[in-house]
Amino acid sequence: MSKNEEVKVKDVKAGEAFSKFMNKATDMSRKAAANVQEKAKTLSEKIKSDNQDKRKKKLNPLFPEELTSEHFHVPNIIKIVDDAVRRNEILCEGAIGWRDMENKTEVLYLYDEAEELSGLQFIPSFECNSVYCVDPFDRRRFIKADCIFSKAQEEKLAELENIAYCLGAVSCSIEIQSSDKSQKAEQKSFSLGFGQNGSAVQASMSAGQGNLSNGKTTVTFAGHDHPTVPHLKWFRHDDTIKNLIEMRCKDPASVKSRTLYLLGASSASMNLQTAVTIDVLVKEVSGKQNRKMEVQSTREQNSQLVFEVQF
Secondary structure (H helix, E strand, C coil): CCHHHHHHHHHHHHHHHHHHHHHHHHHHHHHHHHHHHHHHHHHHHHHHHHHHHHHHHHHCEECHHHHCCCCCCCCCEEEEECHHHHCCCHHHCCCCEEEEEECCEEEEEEECCCHHHHCCEEECCCCCCCEEEEECCEEEEEEEHHHHHHHHHHHHHHHHHHHHHHCCCCEEEEEEECCCCCCCCEEEEEEEEECCCCCEEEEEEEEECCEEEEEEEEEECCCCCCCCCCCCCCCCCCHHHHHHHHHHHHCHHHCCEEEEEEEHHHHCCCCHHHHHHHHHHHHHHHCCCCCHHHHHHHHHHCCEEEEEEEC
């Protein structure tokens, strides 16, 4: 083989080697580019997923299976809202509301279409844009904020009347005393219905902003010496009430009369923080500053019931 031929062969081999090198380099570049694209896609999907998780955590949607779970703790405050508020939010699809914190208090925002599904009872009625607070004696019952204090006071009066009747009293009087002197009161007289023995119960109350504030009720009974232990709800932890029941049931002749002073703070309908939270929620609807619940809560805790019973 001549030298020229040898040169040509070397050139061909060199060209083939270079071609192979370039093909290999191109393949490596393609693989590297594909790897970069895959990593970029994975990163993009992760960022998107993280953003969705953060948004979902912020939205905090509540789904039916969560609400009906035996492990779910229903917040003490529920606000009924229109489901249209989050109708177009994909992450909330299928939800029946959401949870959020107001004034360091957890609030359940429940859609107005989820009443039956919730399995909860709303007193006196279920209304959109209304705020409800849990019944302290039944966590499946929620009472409309506007009715809480008046309903609680009616129940306390009825419970004390029933205590007197069960213990065989001939009469009892219940005086409501409030230390709130800033509220202008309007004197009203009305009937509270009938006592356990059919006797009419009349009362004269001073009402402030539609809620009983001060006044006194008197009830008369036939009386008897066969006392029974009454069912207690609001006063089940009051030692003076329990002591009266124990003495009367153990020896009916041992007690002829008794006057008890029952502090409002010991049987409060709600704490002050809950009252303030409800005021905040009401303001969201009306757009006006409202301290109604806070004022009523303070008044209730500063009041007392004077329970006088004669046997």
